Amino acid sequence: KAGVTQTPRYLIKTRGQQVTLSCSPISGHRSVSWYQQTPGQGLQFLFEYFSETQRNKGNFPGRFSGRQFSNSRSEMNVSTLELGDSALYLCASSLTGEVEQYFGPGTRLTVT
Amino acid sequence: GDSVTQMEGPVTLSEEAFLTINCTYTATGYPSLFWYVQYPGEGLQLLLKATKADDKGSNKGFEATYRKETTSFHLEKGSVQVSDSAVYFCALSDSYGDSSGSARQLTFGSGTQLTVLP
Numbered sequence: 001k002a003g004v005t006q007t008p009r010y011l012i013k014t015r016g017q018q019v020t021l022s023c024s025p026i027s028g029h030r031s032v033s034w035y036q037q038t039p040g041q042g043l044q045f046l047f048e049y050f051s052e053t054q055r056n057k058g059n060f061p062g063r064f065s066g067r068q069f070s071n072s073r074s075e076m077n078v079s080t081l082e083l084g085d086s087a088l089y090l091c092a093s094s095l096t097g098e099v100e101q102y103f104g105p106g107t108r109l110t111v112t
Numbered sequence: 113g114d115s116v117t118q119m120e121g122p123v124t125l126s127e128e129a130f131l132t133i134n135c136t137y138t139a140t141g142y143p144s145l146f147w148y149v150q151y152p153g154e155g156l157q158l159l160l161k162a163t164k165a166d167d168k169g170s171n172k173g174f175e176a177t178y179r180k181e182t183t184s185f186h187l188e189k190g191s192v193q194v195s196d197s198a199v200y201f202c203a204l205s206d207s208y209g210d211s212s213g214s215a216r217q218l219t220f221g222s223g224t225q226l227t228v229l230p
Contacts, residue, residue: 035218043201
Protein backbone atom coordinates (compact mmCIF):
# COMPACT_ATOMS: atom_id res chain seq x y z
CA LYS A 1 0.00 0.00 0.00
CA ALA A 2 1.34 3.43 -0.93
CA GLY A 3 2.33 5.73 1.90
CA VAL A 4 1.41 9.34 2.46
CA THR A 5 2.49 11.50 -0.45
CA GLN A 6 3.12 15.22 -0.42
CA THR A 7 3.64 17.60 -3.29
CA PRO A 8 5.69 19.49 -4.07
CA ARG A 9 8.72 18.29 -2.11
CA TYR A 10 10.50 21.62 -2.32
CA LEU A 11 9.22 25.13 -2.83
CA ILE A 12 10.80 28.57 -2.87
CA LYS A 13 8.54 31.59 -2.49
CA THR A 14 8.94 35.30 -1.91
CA ARG A 15 7.64 37.20 1.09
CA GLY A 16 4.05 38.29 0.58
CA GLN A 17 3.15 35.48 -1.81
CA GLN A 18 0.84 32.63 -1.00
CA VAL A 19 1.42 28.91 -1.31
CA THR A 20 -0.65 25.73 -1.48
CA LEU A 21 0.69 22.37 -0.38
CA SER A 22 -0.96 19.05 -1.14
CA CYS A 23 -1.21 15.78 0.76
CA SER A 24 -2.64 12.42 -0.29
CA PRO A 25 -3.24 10.09 2.66
CA ILE A 26 -2.81 6.35 2.76
CA SER A 27 -5.72 4.65 1.03
CA GLY A 28 -8.59 4.21 3.47
CA HIS A 29 -7.34 6.83 5.92
CA ARG A 30 -9.85 9.60 6.50
CA SER A 31 -8.02 11.73 9.04
CA VAL A 32 -5.29 14.09 7.83
CA SER A 33 -3.19 16.26 10.10
CA TRP A 34 -0.61 18.93 9.28
CA TYR A 35 2.50 19.86 11.26
CA GLN A 36 5.17 22.51 10.90
CA GLN A 37 8.78 21.63 11.74
CA THR A 38 11.38 24.34 12.32
CA PRO A 39 14.75 24.23 14.09
CA GLY A 40 13.61 26.82 16.62
CA GLN A 41 10.06 25.67 17.44
CA GLY A 42 10.33 21.98 16.69
CA LEU A 43 7.23 20.11 15.56
CA GLN A 44 3.99 22.02 15.97
CA PHE A 45 0.45 20.92 15.16
CA LEU A 46 -1.38 23.03 12.58
CA PHE A 47 -4.78 21.36 12.06
CA GLU A 48 -6.60 18.09 11.56
CA TYR A 49 -9.30 17.22 9.06
CA PHE A 50 -11.73 14.32 9.13
CA SER A 51 -14.49 13.76 6.60
CA GLU A 52 -13.91 17.20 5.04
CA THR A 53 -14.32 18.97 8.40
CA GLN A 54 -11.64 20.69 10.43
CA ARG A 55 -11.79 18.88 13.73
CA ASN A 56 -8.88 20.43 15.57
CA LYS A 57 -6.66 23.48 15.13
CA GLY A 58 -3.33 24.50 16.60
CA ASN A 59 -2.15 27.93 17.61
CA PHE A 60 -1.30 29.45 14.25
CA PRO A 61 -2.49 32.71 12.68
CA GLY A 62 -5.38 32.81 10.25
CA ARG A 63 -2.93 33.01 7.33
CA PHE A 64 -2.67 29.25 7.69
CA SER A 65 -5.69 27.41 6.39
CA GLY A 66 -6.58 24.04 5.02
CA ARG A 67 -9.24 21.90 3.52
CA GLN A 68 -10.02 18.30 2.81
CA PHE A 69 -11.74 16.83 -0.21
CA SER A 70 -14.23 13.99 -0.45
CA ASN A 71 -11.43 11.58 -1.41
CA SER A 72 -9.61 12.55 1.84
CA ARG A 73 -6.85 14.40 0.01
CA SER A 74 -5.95 17.60 1.81
CA GLU A 75 -4.41 20.94 0.99
CA MET A 76 -3.00 23.62 3.20
CA ASN A 77 -2.60 27.21 2.19
CA VAL A 78 -0.42 29.92 3.64
CA SER A 79 -1.17 33.47 2.55
CA THR A 80 1.03 36.55 2.81
CA LEU A 81 4.16 34.52 3.43
CA GLU A 82 6.68 35.67 6.01
CA LEU A 83 10.32 34.69 6.37
CA GLY A 84 9.40 32.80 9.54
CA ASP A 85 7.13 30.48 7.56
CA SER A 86 10.19 28.75 6.15
CA ALA A 87 9.86 25.21 7.45
CA LEU A 88 9.28 21.58 6.68
CA TYR A 89 5.53 21.00 6.46
CA LEU A 90 4.52 17.46 7.29
CA CYS A 91 1.25 15.76 6.61
CA ALA A 92 0.10 12.67 8.48
CA SER A 93 -2.84 10.35 8.02
CA SER A 94 -4.55 7.90 10.29
CA LEU A 95 -7.16 5.18 10.12
CA THR A 96 -10.45 5.65 11.94
CA GLY A 97 -10.28 3.91 15.30
CA GLU A 98 -6.46 3.85 15.34
CA VAL A 99 -4.25 6.21 17.33
CA GLU A 100 -1.08 6.13 15.24
CA GLN A 101 -0.36 8.67 12.54
CA TYR A 102 1.72 7.99 9.46
CA PHE A 103 3.76 10.80 8.01
CA GLY A 104 4.65 11.82 4.51
CA PRO A 105 8.11 13.01 3.43
CA GLY A 106 7.18 16.66 3.87
CA THR A 107 7.33 19.80 1.77
CA ARG A 108 10.33 22.00 2.38
CA LEU A 109 9.18 25.63 2.03
CA THR A 110 11.75 28.40 1.79
CA VAL A 111 10.57 31.99 1.93
CA THR A 112 13.01 34.61 0.65
CA GLY B 113 -1.67 21.68 28.46
CA ASP B 114 0.01 18.55 27.26
CA SER B 115 3.80 18.50 27.03
CA VAL B 116 6.67 16.13 26.36
CA THR B 117 10.17 16.55 27.76
CA GLN B 118 12.93 14.72 26.04
CA MET B 119 16.55 14.09 26.88
CA GLU B 120 18.75 16.76 25.40
CA GLY B 121 21.11 15.69 22.68
CA PRO B 122 23.15 15.12 20.78
CA VAL B 123 23.98 11.58 21.84
CA THR B 124 27.05 9.87 20.37
CA LEU B 125 27.61 6.15 20.89
CA SER B 126 29.87 3.46 19.55
CA GLU B 127 28.36 0.61 17.60
CA GLU B 128 26.91 -2.15 19.82
CA ALA B 129 26.55 0.22 22.79
CA PHE B 130 23.37 0.37 24.88
CA LEU B 131 21.00 3.24 24.14
CA THR B 132 18.60 5.04 26.45
CA ILE B 133 16.74 8.21 25.50
CA ASN B 134 14.64 9.59 28.32
CA CYS B 135 11.14 10.92 27.79
CA THR B 136 8.62 12.20 30.33
CA TYR B 137 5.20 13.66 29.68
CA THR B 138 2.41 15.75 31.15
CA ALA B 139 -1.14 15.12 30.01
CA THR B 140 -4.64 15.68 31.36
CA GLY B 141 -6.28 12.65 29.81
CA TYR B 142 -5.21 9.11 29.00
CA PRO B 143 -2.55 9.56 26.35
CA SER B 144 -1.14 7.16 23.85
CA LEU B 145 2.65 7.40 23.60
CA PHE B 146 4.89 7.10 20.58
CA TRP B 147 8.46 7.17 19.40
CA TYR B 148 9.10 8.46 15.91
CA VAL B 149 12.41 8.51 14.02
CA GLN B 150 13.50 10.98 11.37
CA TYR B 151 16.36 10.30 8.98
CA PRO B 152 18.03 13.21 7.17
CA GLY B 153 15.82 14.73 4.50
CA GLU B 154 12.86 12.53 5.34
CA GLY B 155 9.57 12.66 7.21
CA LEU B 156 8.80 10.91 10.48
CA GLN B 157 8.59 7.15 10.74
CA LEU B 158 6.60 5.55 13.52
CA LEU B 159 9.01 3.42 15.51
CA LEU B 160 6.76 2.09 18.28
CA LYS B 161 3.70 2.92 20.35
CA ALA B 162 1.97 2.13 23.64
CA THR B 163 -1.65 2.94 24.36
CA LYS B 164 -2.08 2.19 28.05
CA ALA B 165 -0.14 1.93 31.29
CA ASP B 166 2.44 -0.90 31.48
CA ASP B 167 2.23 -1.55 27.73
CA LYS B 168 5.59 -2.20 26.11
CA GLY B 169 6.06 -1.08 22.54
CA SER B 170 8.83 -2.72 20.53
CA ASN B 171 10.18 -2.65 16.99
CA LYS B 172 13.54 -3.30 15.30
CA GLY B 173 15.22 -3.98 18.65
CA PHE B 174 13.92 -0.75 20.22
CA GLU B 175 11.67 -0.92 23.28
CA ALA B 176 9.77 1.52 25.48
CA THR B 177 7.44 0.89 28.41
CA TYR B 178 4.52 3.16 29.33
CA ARG B 179 5.07 4.05 33.00
CA LYS B 180 2.09 5.96 34.34
CA GLU B 181 3.47 6.23 37.87
CA THR B 182 6.56 8.09 36.62
CA THR B 183 4.87 9.57 33.51
CA SER B 184 7.73 8.24 31.40
CA PHE B 185 8.30 6.41 28.12
CA HIS B 186 12.05 5.92 27.81
CA LEU B 187 13.43 4.47 24.57
CA GLU B 188 16.02 1.68 24.84
CA LYS B 189 18.02 -0.52 22.51
CA GLY B 190 20.51 -3.12 23.61
CA SER B 191 22.97 -2.80 20.75
CA VAL B 192 22.88 0.17 18.39
CA GLN B 193 24.07 0.12 14.79
CA VAL B 194 25.45 2.87 12.56
CA SER B 195 22.17 2.73 10.63
CA ASP B 196 20.31 3.85 13.80
CA SER B 197 21.83 7.32 13.47
CA ALA B 198 18.86 9.68 13.22
CA VAL B 199 16.73 12.08 15.25
CA TYR B 200 14.29 10.44 17.67
CA PHE B 201 11.08 12.13 18.81
CA CYS B 202 8.89 11.16 21.72
CA ALA B 203 5.23 12.13 21.28
CA LEU B 204 1.84 11.80 22.89
CA SER B 205 -1.69 11.84 21.61
CA ASP B 206 -4.35 12.58 24.18
CA SER B 207 -7.65 11.13 23.06
CA TYR B 208 -9.71 12.95 25.68
CA GLY B 209 -11.90 9.90 25.77
CA ASP B 210 -12.80 10.30 22.13
CA SER B 211 -15.32 7.56 21.45
CA SER B 212 -14.28 7.35 17.83
CA GLY B 213 -10.80 6.39 18.94
CA SER B 214 -9.35 8.33 16.08
CA ALA B 215 -5.92 9.88 16.17
CA ARG B 216 -5.79 13.35 17.68
CA GLN B 217 -3.07 15.92 17.59
CA LEU B 218 0.41 14.80 18.47
CA THR B 219 2.48 16.75 20.96
CA PHE B 220 6.19 16.20 20.36
CA GLY B 221 9.33 16.45 22.40
CA SER B 222 12.23 18.48 21.04
CA GLY B 223 13.99 15.50 19.49
CA THR B 224 17.28 13.77 20.28
CA GLN B 225 19.99 13.50 17.66
CA LEU B 226 21.70 10.10 17.85
CA THR B 227 24.99 9.43 16.10
CA VAL B 228 26.45 5.93 16.16
CA LEU B 229 30.11 5.60 15.28
CA PRO B 230 31.59 2.42 13.75
